Amino acid sequence: MFSDTDNKDNRSEILSQPASPSSDNDATTGKNKKAGYAQPQSARDLGNELEINFDEDDLPTKTATKTTRKSFGVNYITAAPAPSSAPLSLMLDSDTDFLALLDCFYRRLFPFREFYRWLSYGLVQRNYFQNRELSFTLASDSYLRFQSFKDGEELKHRILELKPVKIDIGAVYNAKPKEKKSIQEGRFNALERELVFDIDMTDYDPIRGADICLKCWDFMTVSIKILDRALEAEKNKKDFHRAEDFGFKHRLWVYSGRRGVHCWVCDDRARKLNVEARRAIVSYLEVVKGGDENSKKVSLSSKSTHPAIREAEKILGPIFTTRLINNQDILTSPEKYEKLLQLIPDEELKKRLRSSWENKNKRPVEKWSEIMGETQALSKKKPALAATLQEILFNYSYPRLDSNVSIGLNHLLKAPFCVHPKTGRVCIPIDQKYCDSFNPFQAPKVFDLINEISAYDSAHVGGPSVPG
Amino acid sequence: MNNNTKRSRTDAASRKVTTEFPFRLNWYSDLPTAEVSLADFETYALNRLKVLKAIENASVRNRNAEDTKQIVRAACEKYLRLEPNHPAPTPEDNRRIAAQRRMDQQSHFILRLAFCRTEDNRAWFVKHETALFKFRYDDEMLSDREIWISQQSLSAAAITSQERAAISADLTCLFPSNFDMKFYKVPFEHVLSLVARRAVVVKNGFAYVPGTEYSTLVTNAFKSSLTTQLESFARALPRMDEDDRLVPILNSIARQCAMRDYTGTEGQNGDTLTANDIDGLVPQGHFPLCMSNLHAHLKADGHLKHSGRLQFGLFLKGTGLPLEEALVYWRRAFNKLTDDKFSKEYAYNIRFNYGKEGSRKDYAPYSCSKIIMSNHPAAGDHHGCPFRHATPESLKGMVLKAGASEAAALDIARLSKEGHYQIACTKLFEVTRAPAIARARIAVAAAASASGSDAAAAAVAAAVAGGNESVNIGIVDIIEHPNQWFDMSYRGTDAGKRRGAKKQLDQDNDGGAAGPMDIDR
Numbered sequence: 004m005f006s007d008t009d010n011k012d013n014r015s016e017i018l019s020q021p022a023s024p025s026s027d028n029d030a031t032t033g034k035n036k037k038a039g040y041a042q043p044q045s046a047r048d049l050g051n052e053l054e055i056n057f058d059e060d061d062l063p064t065k066t067a068t069k070t071t072r073k074s075f076g077v078n079y080i081t082a083a084p085a086p087s088s089a090p091l092s093l094m095l096d097s098d099t100d101f102l103a104l105l106d107c108f109y110r111r112l113f114p115f116r117e118f119y120r121w122l123s124y125g126l127v128q129r130n131y132f133q134n135r136e137l138s139f140t141l142a143s144d145s146y147l148r149f150q151s152f153k154d155g156e157e158l159k160h161r162i163l164e165l166k167p168v169k170i171d172i173g174a175v176y177n178a179k180p181k182e183k184k185s186i187q188e189g190r191f192n193a194l195e196r197e198l199v200f201d202i203d204m205t206d207y208d209p210i211r212g213a214d215i216c217l218k219c220w221d222f223m224t225v226s227i228k229i230l231d232r233a234l235e236a237e238k239n240k241k242d243f244h245r246a247e248d249f250g251f252k253h254r255l256w257v258y259s260g261r262r263g264v265h266c267w268v269c270d271d272r273a274r275k276l277n278v279e280a281r282r283a284i285v286s287y288l289e290v291v292k293g294g295d296e297n298s299k300k301v302s303l304s305s306k307s308t309h310p311a312i313r314e315a316e317k318i319l320g321p322i323f324t325t326r327l328i329n330n331q332d333i334l335t336s337p338e339k340y341e342k343l344l345q346l347i348p349d350e351e352l353k354k355r356l357r358s359s360w361e362n363k364n365k366r367p368v369e370k371w372s373e374i375m376g377e378t379q380a381l382s383k384k385k386p387a388l389a390a391t392l393q394e395i396l397f398n399y400s401y402p403r404l405d406s407n408v409s410i411g412l413n414h415l416l417k418a419p420f421c422v423h424p425k426t427g428r429v430c431i432p433i434d435q436k437y438c439d440s441f442n443p444f445q446a447p448k449v450f451d452l453i454n455e456i457s458a459y460d461s462a463h464v465g466g467p468s469v470p471g
Numbered sequence: 472m473n474n475n476t477k478r479s480r481t482d483a484a485s486r487k488v489t490t491e492f493p494f495r496l497n498w499y500s501d502l503p504t505a506e507v508s509l510a511d512f513e514t515y516a517l518n519r520l521k522v523l524k525a526i527e528n529a530s531v532r533n534r535n536a537e538d539t540k541q542i543v544r545a546a547c548e549k550y551l552r553l554e555p556n557h558p559a560p561t562p563e564d565n566r567r568i569a570a571q572r573r574m575d576q577q578s579h580f581i582l583r584l585a586f587c588r589t590e591d592n593r594a595w596f597v598k599h600e601t602a603l604f605k606f607r608y609d610d611e612m613l614s615d616r617e618i619w620i621s622q623q624s625l626s627a628a629a630i631t632s633q634e635r636a637a638i639s640a641d642l643t644c645l646f647p648s649n650f651d652m653k654f655y656k657v658p659f660e661h662v663l664s665l666v667a668r669r670a671v672v673v674k675n676g677f678a679y680v681p682g683t684e685y686s687t688l689v690t691n692a693f694k695s696s697l698t699t700q701l702e703s704f705a706r707a708l709p710r711m712d713e714d715d716r717l718v719p720i721l722n723s724i725a726r727q728c729a730m731r732d733y734t735g736t737e738g739q740n741g742d743t744l745t746a747n748d749i750d751g752l753v754p755q756g757h758f759p760l761c762m763s764n765l766h767a768h769l770k771a772d773g774h775l776k777h778s779g780r781l782q783f784g785l786f787l788k789g790t791g792l793p794l795e796e797a798l799v800y801w802r803r804a805f806n807k808l809t810d811d812k813f814s815k816e817y818a819y820n821i822r823f824n825y826g827k828e829g830s831r832k833d834y835a836p837y838s839c840s841k842i843i844m845s846n847h848p849a850a851g852d853h854h855g856c857p858f859r860h861a862t863p864e865s866l867k868g869m870v871l872k873a874g875a876s877e878a879a880a881l882d883i884a885r886l887s888k889e890g891h892y893q894i895a896c897t898k899l900f901e902v903t904r905a906p907a908i909a910r911a912r913i914a915v916a917a918a919a920s921a922s923g924s925d926a927a928a929a930a931v932a933a934a935v936a937g938g939n940e941s942v943n944i945g946i947v948d949i950i951e952h953p954n955q956w957f958d959m960s961y962r963g964t965d966a967g968k969r970r971g972a973k974k975q976l977d978q979d980n981d982g983g984a985a986g987p988m989d990i991d992r
């Protein structure tokens with residue numbers, strides 16, 4: 004898994020520590036993505052209560068927070084900021100005092116003003132900010148839900164005091180979340196929330212190659228393009244036929260800090276959508292469905308094509324044939340291509356492809372064009388095959404959403420501009436227009452940022468003002 | 472003379488009512504104004520409830536559209552007759568029709584009162600009222616329907632040819648031959664079910680609904696207006712609680728419909744399981760597929776994801792596993808975790824299921840429809856219903872493993888493929904569990920007659936004879952709840968014999984209709 008390899012690489016190099024407790028845990032629960040923290044599907048049934056059960060990904064790294072290595076202070080000023088010298092790794096260097104970095108990050112860099120301006124939405128609705136739930140994860144592993152604040156000042160004050168390793172944004176309620184206890188049960192309800200999407204590489208584990216690298220980011224780039232298109236608003240009045248599906252103007256894409264992306268749709272109309280509407284939108288956007296028991300996860304009609312599928316195909320096609328097919332091991336070993344063959348509902352064709360691929364020298368692209376040629380030729384006689392190509396394509400590249408996060412009104416999602424506690428990377432916005440050039444390995448690390456500040460401080464003010 | 476004035480007054484009243492209800496279809500946006508006696512109040516409500524129950528039954532049994540229509544039509548004729556407008560009505564007709572329509576309206580509102588208080592009840596009511604509305608809408612005479620529609624504030628106009636030209640590429644993509652189709656443009660929020668299925672073109676926030684789906688449009692509008700109104704009823708209700716003549720009646724109405732509830736509060740049945748029992752129950756077939764599948768994965772991986780834990784954990788609670796035992800069981804099952812991690816991250820969940828944490832609500836185990844309808848399993852998830860969510864291959868494997876024959880497996884595969892998940896599950900129960908239950912009964916009967924308990928023996932004999940062959944326990948109720956499977960299987964056979972077989976007998980004596988509460992008479 005992603006984190007295993009990473010953890011180990013990093014540690015054996017830096018700490019020469021053979022195995023870490025957290026990589027052990029990854030083996031059992033690392034895949035247990037979003038199990039509890041993002042509120043279960045039936046959050047409603049659970050009475051909006053917190054459920055303490057973090058995803059491994061979202062837990063503060065024990066090594067990062069609890070092993071204090073060298074003393075701080077001069078150290079990071081003298082150490083030349085060398086963002087690219089580390090091996091390609093998303094993990095945080097363990098030998099830093101994460102909390103001290105965070106403190107400085109919150110004091111000097113976190114955009115509180117913008118954050119407050121965003122979440123108050125022009126104060127058009129009374130108490131929109133005051134009734135918004137925020138939640139904090141602290142370095143001590145405790146999790147504070149139902150926090151709420153009078154204004155940006157109070158929020159800032161509290162964050163500086165607590166130095167949360169993670170901030171989540173929840174819904175706007177009909178009352179102040181911090182006063183929840185004093186409200187009769189059943190009378191405290193979530194009213195509005197941004198329409199959010201959470202896409203994480205973990206959900207791609209069954210279809211991607213074992214190693215992790217920039218190649219996998221293709222999945223995220225494709226996801227951004229497809230979802231953003233579907234959510235987008237009319238670009239200009241004259242160009243009506245280019246208007247996209249849902250017509251939302253305010254879409255913010257954010258890097259999740261590790262191996263995923265989040266999307267915040269902030270239009271008034273989006274924030275007011277009820278659970279049903281969110282479920283319908285998710286279902287509209289979701290093409291890859293089904294659990295482990297279900298190997299065929301994509302079913303498309305062969306008779307007609309929905310325009311959203313057609314548009315997605317336009318985006319997926321080129322990336323699949325030029326990049327994914329080579330980068331993701333889809334058609335290399337028999338073990339891999341057997342999975343793909345399962346998607347073909349024709350035994351004879353499968354046999355033919357298998358025997359033709361016994362020739363080990365065949366390149367994946369050649370195999371793919373064989374599939375294309377054969378299915379297209381056969382599809383006239385066998386209608387079952389008409390949608391097969393499309394289904395394969397979508398199975399291997401269409402965005403995989405964590406639908407529960409999008410559907411539940413009272414689910415929480417990590418706020419933009421947080422620092423990912425494991426990687427130390429800042430959850431920065433991604434401009435969807437230029438998502439092709441976004442590189443997660445170049446997302447700023449809090450460590451480097453603080454170094455830059457220190458360097459600046461010592462050059463300009465004559466001494467570091469960051470705490471030691 | 473006296474008589475005459477009386478008559479003319481009722482005539483006037485009946486005319487007034489027919490003008491009040493010029494159509495059979497009713498949006499129920501106006502509150503009833505006429506008074507109802509307490510006796511009628513309850514009768515009306517129960518009659519309407521019978522119709523809604525019939526609709527529910529038809530949908531649980533996955534009847535096809537035509538059968539469903541027949542069933543609903545029959546129920547309506549019997550309990551909630553609504554005649555169409557007559558071309559030349561006599562005053563007598565008018566009076567009768569007016570009375571029918573008034574009763575329709577009143578019964579609707581009484582049930583609203585009864586069902587608005589909990590979210591589950593509201594959802595149930597809205598679902599089945601909407602189905603009733605749809606049935607009536609489809610059934611209405613075209614001319615009446617069109618006039619009625621035009622009077623409602625449904626703002627769905629067919630799109631102009633200009634608009635059509637602008638999106639013609641998209642329309643043709645989804646509806647290859649659409650020349651003679653009409654399209655209506657509405658905010659996408661109005662036709663969520665069509666959006667969810669990608670059955671409409673969505674453009675800039677509007678859905679373009681084809682004429683063939685117009686009834687969906689109307690039905691959805693009905694549904695959403697009913698939902699909002701129920702919510703406002705719920706908010707207004709605390710005031711009504713003061714009218715203490717109504718409250719008991721409303722409560723009893725709501726209870727009439729409450730589906731069999733497996734809250735599984737510990738000790739409810741006087742007997743409890745222990746952590747040690749659980750693993751042994753699975754190979755004996757006491758768990759339905761959805762649960763034995765979760766169990767298998769739990770055993771293999773030493774872990775289950777959140778939704779799986781909820782589904783399985785609540786089910787275990789329903790089997791009568793007390794909290795302490797559940798903690799022991801899960802601790803052992805999650806064998807890869809340290810104690811510390813377990814108690815920090817999972818113990819809370821388990822206590823939560825038992826209402827010992829958080830909002831302290833005693834959560835009920837999930838019913839089949841909840842498992843089937845909500846929360847589709849994603850990659851790596853094992854929750855859900857295998858009949859619904861597994862591939863045909865893996866389903867077949869599971870079914871055979873459960874002990875079904877090849878032929879039965881084929882049958883089951885066909886049923887699930889056609890969407891009759893719960894029937895498929897019931898079928899599996901019949902072929903794998905029923906023989907064991909029947910055998911157990913005979914054994915009990917033998918023991919009973921040996922000990923001279925004639926009544927019990929007679930009951931068993933009747934039960935067995937009623938089935939016509941020795942290994943048949945007769946028609947099994949459709950499985951509607953995983954805990955129903957468990958109860959029927961466990962209490963019906965050896966494993967439950969010590970504690971359960973006697974109960975099964977008593978229940979059968981009662982025509983099998985008695986709930987578990989009626990047992991200790």
Ligand code: SF4
Nearest residue numbers: 759761839856896953
């Ligand atoms: S029908 Fe119900 S009991 Fe049977 S497997 Fe599905 S969910 Fe479980």
